[in-house]
Amino acid sequence: MTLKLIPYFVMNGNAKEAIQFYEKALGAQVLFMQSFGEMPENPEFPLPAEAKDLVSHASIKVGETDLMFSDTFPGQSVQSGNQVTICITTDNADQARQMFTALQDGGQVTMPLQETFFSPAYGNVTDKFGISFQVFTEGKQH
Numbered sequence: 001m002t003l004k005l006i007p008y009f010v011m012n013g014n015a016k017e018a019i020q021f022y023e024k025a026l027g028a029q030v031l032f033m034q035s036f037g038e039m040p041e042n043p044e045f046p047l048p049a050e051a052k053d054l055v056s057h058a059s060i061k062v063g064e065t066d067l068m069f070s071d072t073f074p075g076q077s078v079q080s081g082n083q084v085t086i087c088i089t090t091d092n093a094d095q096a097r098q099m100f101t102a103l104q105d106g107g108q109v110t111m112p113l114q115e116t117f118f119s120p121a122y123g124n125v126t127d128k129f130g131i132s133f134q135v136f137t138e139g140k141q142h
Helices: 015-026 093-104
Strands: 003-011 029-035 055-062 065-071 084-090 108-114 122-126 132-137
Touching (some): 003 015, 015 029, 015 055, 015 065, 084 093, 093 108, 093 122
Parallel strands (some): 003 065
Antiparallel strands (some): 029 055, 055 065, 122 132
């Protein structure tokens, strides 16, 4: 079973610029980068033209450390305090559910844990201390 806690930076339209900066400043290596325009289309939520080139998800490696990035979706804002979240990454959907349930006790769910096109179990929760977590399950659902 795999379990990692990864800092996740939510940017206000400048994720590509930040990634390029960290490549030069820290010797970061880009592992993955996808724009909103490269994601599968969802007819219920049409993609505004200004969002197509924004980063929906990116992962970089700095030394032995992984960092993740995304831009906010147009209409959402970055507020001081929610720009950095912790992405709990596991390969076990049952473990993801247990952790998500435990973190929501006294906290607030911002996206229920659910199957998505990129994960068998993904959700967002802010715990009772105001710390924001993304719970991400890799691979196939167990």
